[in-house]
Amino acid sequence: xxxxxxxxxxxxxxxxCYSVGxxxxxxxxxxxxxxxxxxxxxxxxxxxxxxxxxxxxxxxxNIPVLGPHVNESQKDFAVNAEGEIRFGMGAIKxxxxxxxxxxxEERDENGPFADIFDFAKRVNLRTVNxxxxxxxxxxxxxxxxxxxxxxxxxxxxxxxxSLIEKSIRYANRMQEExxxxxxxxxxxxxxxxxxxxxxxxxEPYGDIEKLNIEKEMVGLY
Numbered sequence: 001x002x003x004x005x006x007x008x009x010x011x012x013x014x015x016x017c018y019s020v021g022x023x024x025x026x027x028x029x030x031x032x033x034x035x036x037x038x039x040x041x042x043x044x045x046x047x048x049x050x051x052x053x054x055x056x057x058x059x060x061x062n063i064p065v066l067g068p069h070v071n072e073s074q075k076d077f078a079v080n081a082e083g084e085i086r087f088g089m090g091a092i093k094x095x096x097x098x099x100x101x102x103x104x105e106e107r108d109e110n111g112p113f114a115d116i117f118d119f120a121k122r123v124n125l126r127t128v129n130x131x132x133x134x135x136x137x138x139x140x141x142x143x144x145x146x147x148x149x150x151x152x153x154x155x156x157x158x159x160x161x162s163l164i165e166k167s168i169r170y171a172n173r174m175q176e177e178x179x180x181x182x183x184x185x186x187x188x189x190x191x192x193x194x195x196x197x198x199x200x201x202x203e204p205y206g207d208i209e210k211l212n213i214e215k216e217m218v219g220l221y
Contacts, residue, residue: 034063034079041065042076045091048219055220058085068092068141068218070119071112075100087139093217094135099128115145116153116163117196120171133164139217149204150213157200166197 029036037058044050058065064084065077068091072080075097076088089100102124113119119142120133136142137153152163161169173194205213211221 033061034083034085037061037063038077038079038085041085042088045077045088052220067143067214068136068139069144070103070136070141071107071144073141074104087218089136089141091218092135092139092141093219095132099132102127113145115147116142116167117170119145120167121174125168125171125175130164130168133168135217137164138213140214148199150210151205152199152202155202157202159200163199166199170194170197 037054041051041054041058044054055065066080066084066086068087068089070089073086073089075090077091078086078088080086089095089103090097106122106124107113110122113122134154137150140150142148142153143150148163154162154164156162156165177194204210215221
């Protein structure tokens, strides 16, 4: 019976494919646990419940899952050089995919960002706008720049401006200076007379406030 044989062959091929897939999954899970869990977290990153579940699984397996980091994070969950999983910048509310890709491309091409002013100067400010800056800051993406804390980025100091506003203004002036030097007949050293703005003091967020903002930006603590 040809139809019966075809049905049997199809069922057998499905079983074989499933077995091979299960083998591959088991191999990756055993030999590349961080990479495997990063891919699982990426697959379910739009479901907070599943992300929370798999982050707990990572904890049980002693695989650290760290927050966003503009010098390490990719668009999705990814493993860094130390074998730790980094939160993807694409999972932060308000960043925008085009902004995230612009940050990664600039970092890959010209190296890590030295500080927030270097970051602002180097990224395309038409793509990485003020909202993207604020989302990254609130989620901890700039915590690698230890000179400043999160609240300084988004709230005005005694001068009435936030660190993000000051860094964007500084970057615009630097870019204008560079454009002016390029169009000048004699040129000159770009931006040598533009100093980084002073940043006033402001109290950091309390732990509870900080956690609530994190939950707002990435959906979990």
